[in-house]
Amino acid sequence: MQTLDIMLPHYGDTALMQAAVTSVLDQTDKDWRLTVVDDGREEGVPEWFAALGDSRVRYQRNEQNLGITRNFRKCVELVESTHFTMLGSDDLLLPTYVETIRAAVEAEPDAAIYQPGVEVIDEHGNASTTLGDEVKRRLYAPKNDGRRLVLSGEPLAANLLGGNWLYFPSICWRTDAVRAVNFREDLSVIQDLALIIELVRRGEKLVVDPAPAFRYRRHSGSLSSAEAVTGARFGEAVRFFHEIADELDRHGWPKAARSARRHLSMRLHALTMLPGALRQRRSKTIRTLLGYALSTSQR
Template structure:
């Protein structure tokens, strides 16, 4: 195991993998965990699907750090997330997407970040975006968030908190949820909202910030985030479904933040400018799919004035 200076007091990192979908991509994600330079991790896979031969593949790994279980009934994305949170045993964990990849230094990098700022609840590493084939990729949404909202990478670790951070993320959420390391105790108090399916990560993050928790931005790139048309968020975006959920969330959280005394963050929530731009970028896809109702929904979401 690679020794990481200053992390001797940290426990094992729990890597939770809620799985549903492509078996080959999931297996690649698991292999990226097995290839870590820092071996002090535990992988728990909660399979919400019924694909054949998956339990046998995990049994063939013969690694006691890898735990696999298959749900008797399909729970859906958010309930499976909540189950993963309940199964966390360590002080810190990550919720790895089953189509994403850890770079070999991920555990080493994130354990060092936690050791440097142990009182934070959210730790975001540097991320490389890839496509279906594993090639580096980008999108208009990623570029907008990187240039307008994400802090500049100066090579130094940043610690962010409070209303400025909440307003920033509600304007444009530049975090990559599957790459984040979380302090387990803070998340277990809240967990994921069962009434949300594609924006539940932002809801959790904003609530943690509202409660006074800190976000650490780690400059070292340690994660590969996959964007492809088969993802839940992409399919729901094309249909326009995700934006109805987004409108409801942003309006609710704006009222809550007004009551919390954070008017700047409340205004950012009501405007949610980057989500409106995202809706506009999805219109061509809806047109290609000849989804006239989705086109109307997307345009209505993007162009309606915030209340």
């Protein structure tokens, strides 16, 4: 593997972004290149990067706000290496992240997606256990004895469409595979799953390395959390699931298509959002969430 490109599409909290950058600087394997694409306008950020004085760190600020998916696509365009990671600006790499990814790529060079072990933290950086993460780990994530797993084909697609247990910002991607598909501009919170399913449909493989290498932050300020509270996330998700189900039927993967139409984990997620909507007395949101939780026929 060449130098690992770490792409950081930034918008939001400056302090959390700086912590993410520091976690890159602290890597045991120094063969990386960080590119920050700033979609915000926070004061002092360009100056902070200039003061780092590290030639491996590149910073640019968008002239106009692109939005999350278009900024993802811009990051993909800027990748120079064979492999890259799309680091979230509020997440953290553990010091061995690059080392772990390099070993996984060298062991399985033909894969397109590499998922390392992930620790979940809260807004304050403390270890966190959420219902959603426990469901991911216990019901959907594959069981292993500490060795790397290589997954592919319809069983993987069906598994992920039933419950997406991957952590998008922690994933390392093979650049040519992603560029052949890229992120869909019509999606804002489920574009990572859409990309992964299309890669799997095209015959690409996923490598799961259980070695902890990443810290994923769960907090209420994220775009996906905000859209989940209003129910907007689920409308996009249902549209995607029905669309991909039809495509997978045509592809000859009926099991994966059935899993997409059931979208069980998404419906369970909608149910878990109901208490918050009830507390806030959002009657419209309550009806929307119940509709998505109890029905698989919406299009």
